[in-house]
Amino acid sequence: MWWITKLLGLLVLLSAMASATCPAWSPVQAQQEMTKLNEKLTEWDRAYYQKGISAVSDATYDGLRSQFNEWQECFNPAETPHEPQLFTEGKALHPIAHTGVKKVPDSAAVAQWIKGKSDLWVQPKVDGVAVTLVYQQGRLVKLLSRGDGEKGQDWTAKAKMMDAIPKTLSGPLANSILQGEVFWKRESHVQKKMGSINARGKAAGAMMHKSEPEVLKELEIFVWAWPDGPSDMQLKLDSLEQAGFPLTKAWSKPVKSLSDIAQQRESWFTQPLPFVTDGIVIRQSQEPAGKYWLPGKATWVIAWKFPPVQQLAEVKDIQFSMGRTGKIAVVLNLNPLQIDDKQVKRVNIGSVKRWQEMDIAPGDHVMVSLAGQGIPRVDEVVWRVSERKKPAPPSKEMITPLSCLYFESICREQFIARLAWISSPAILNINGVSVSSWQYLQQKLGLEHIFSWMAVTQEQLSQISGMSPVRSAHLWQQFSKTRQQPFKQWLMAFGFPLPRAVLTTLPDSQWLHLVARDELSWQKLPGIGPGRAKKLVEFVNHPQIAALAAFLAQQGIQGFSNQ
Template sequence: MHLIKWFILTFLILSYSTSSLSECTTNPQEHLEAKELMQLLNQWNLAYYEQGISLVTDAVYDQSLQRFFHLQVCYPELNLVALSTQATQQVKHPFAHTGLNKLPTSKAVQQWINERSNQTLWVQPKADGVAVSLIYTNGKLSQAISRGKNGVGQDWTAKVRNLPNVPQQINTHLTQVVLQGELVWRLTNHIQAKQTSQGARSQIAGFMQRQQTDAEEAKKVEVYIWDWPNSGLSMQAQLNQLTSWGFIRSQGLTQPVKSLNDVQHWQNHWYTQPLFMATDGVVLRQQQRPLPETWQEQPPSWAIAWKHPAQQAVTRVSKITYTVGRTGRITPLLELEPFELDQRTISRTSLGSLNKLKQLDVQKGDLVTIQLAGLTLPQLDEVLVRSQPRSKTNHPPEDAFHFLSCLQAKAINKSPYPKGCKQQFIARLTWLSSYQALNMQGISEGTWALLLDAGLLKDLTSWLALTVEDLQPLAGIGTKRSRLLALNFYLARQQPLEVWLSALGMPPSGTDKLFNQQEVKHWQTLAARSLEDWQALSGVGKKRAQDLLEFFNHPVIQEQAEFLANKGVKGFAKP
């Protein structure tokens, strides 16, 4: 598989290189990247061709190879080692057995279908295994040949004769039967959309390359036949005959289609429903095609592949930024060169924590692989090539922010990290107005940023004093919205104490009720509690009790509680 791609991409890059040589400039970082990509590709090729092991996914291999060829134009002294397979006997295929061209988008699939409106079309899952030709002479398996290249492949006959799931004899009067298909590693209820390929191709490739294999391994190899080139039969008749010969894995895996919707239905079905094998897309075939004796050693026009949405991509880190949440947690973000993944454009991903950033030692300029976690969220998989020289990191310390930092607007300019402090202050206000807290309609992060930039916010509660006249002059507010904001501010005063405590960021207080029956439900009751009082609550440990004590005794929180009492918020005024 890698070999075919290598030749195709070599042709493309050679045709591209002539016009690009004049654009080359001396760039030490590019030269280093090309050199390290060359070493990686040589390592991957060596593992694949000598051990039958794929160290990376097809997507990562293809994209890394493309990047290398693009850079190699300017550094022609860098070359990949000659690709070779084990020295086994090479035999000629009866009929050309080649790879398929791949369609990049659903639009291209639609066009391919439209061009064959007078044809009967079929769709099949694209097996993620190793291609094979099986030749039966007078009903007996006489040869098994790997796909190979240039019309010849490795002689796998001896190995295939020891595979119990490959019929060794078929009941036929025909002198010769040539079947084309895939040897795959059997998986149990494999769902491609959830489990990727579980290294299935590596396992079957390694099995076929090894000289010694055991009988238990052989039982895990299945054969999936997707074509009988010289049958002269309709596809349905082919399938019926294959089933009667014992090729049971082909059942239900060839379906008639007339439209893109049909193709998408089966693509989604085989992608999301259990199968016995890994797949990496679907294959479309037309019923009528030239006689197999005339097939050429190149991808045919009458069959095409459409791969599953990519789940992994290679890209470069263009910048590292940080966001600070309302509790002071610092989250590093990787800004990436934009790329397509699962039909989405992705340009950033979160690393979750500063610790992870330090452990992975990711820096600007690094070449990385990104995959979709749970098929939804992009996340860093690994660093492929590290930029050089490595700069001294200047990450903000983990204790730069905490759950009681940035409680006032004036703290922003005083902070050694003003941008992060501003983020935390606005994150606090965004939480305060959310449905989990005061549930203030029509007030978002952008609203708070606008009020802060206008100098109208002192702390987490000063907005209660704002009037329509204060708000109306602001750009983007206007009369109608200023009245809505003022109404929300008024309604916030009516919220109970417990809601306000959550809005101000009080740490969780365990599973017990906040007040005992004999206690007065007021701020002062909570502020008077000791460390032991807080720790006595169910679900509150020593650390949480200390946090609660610090919250109620923090001078800024106390100042804001007094302001709320003056504004008539129930539960803050003294009983």
């Protein structure tokens, strides 16, 4: 019977995995959300294939296309995954169809694809617009846009104004059909640093609209396929170079292993290139006859894109984080994603006001990148679910700079933030005590207020379950050392509302001196106006502040004990 137990365990695991990825939607809402997203994907497909316009980045499109297919697997598993809808306003028939290139997600997929294959080559995946060149009896007779792979627009007139495209050919290419990429020429373009800079849109715009010959001279062509050409790849490359298409040979490299492929991909990602790229193409030299080529059916070539600088992420839920002064920050919890070498699960988007302006709800999809020092940030909201179920932020009236000096469950985060501030190197310098340490101590000791830890005995620390004797001794030593800190450090521990530059010149050395000051007295200090003076008087006379000052006096802290 052990196998039944294992089977049940596996089913439970699979069910949990499914529930983790499938939204908790009713059938009606699922249909609503999928219809809405499919309409947007169709709109983007139409713009791309008819007008050559990338309405959104590849990362956005690929991420939402993948998301749609995941939803389909959740709610309509019997249907086949949706593929991009190819639209074209062109009517010119391609003599040999454009197959397109299947994208693989990672090195494991590349390794699986190359298994058992030989005579492999890699080329940069040049970012431009795909075309067909048709030569007959040595003359260029057609240049067609890719369109839907079977029909495209006739751009022959533009080709005759482009220096990069030979108008006549001889030898084996005199009667040939070539497929390639018209792209915008660049100098020393480093993809990792500069990104795609809308290179495809610029090339498409020049080809589709009325352009001056000078603009067309900024375009170049990279031939990546010669259907029914020589089966020997080196011969094919040499022939293309001799015919006036030198880039193909210069940027095609033989590879034998995944390591070779990965190394070349990294090189082209980080080194200066004469074009914009978004990945690499891996192909076999052996190809089927051109008559068998069909859109979406290429088995002899794949693309492995570069790691995006941005990643699409779904917002799982929204939390509110309170700092020590009562400032509320909005944190998005995300389905985990990998950007560069960093896994991102949470991102702080700032104030409640900014969150409201961005209009983010659970279920929305946001574009995330890494800012300086690898800090995740939200660049934009790329998709919003129809049902906007947002959590309510904490009331501003309940969270203030004077709240949470004493522990209450409603302001747990602000209380812990105050303790973290107190223990920081710039304040009381309690070494080895982090936010998680304070959370643990609060859980075990039930600290009443922000200075309660001072009254904790060494014996109490040693009796905390899970804390080693060495750790408890260290904490006791660190807590004891704070008693030697000067008066002004303790004022900063309170969160005293006086700028640090003014605090350092403050002549008062006793708490009773501060209590004795009125608003006019405070205004005699540099940079203190009526508003700040009023806050200072309110602060020192606040009942909880007064109680904490009395507690510090009981503990014998310098500046408080003589009041």
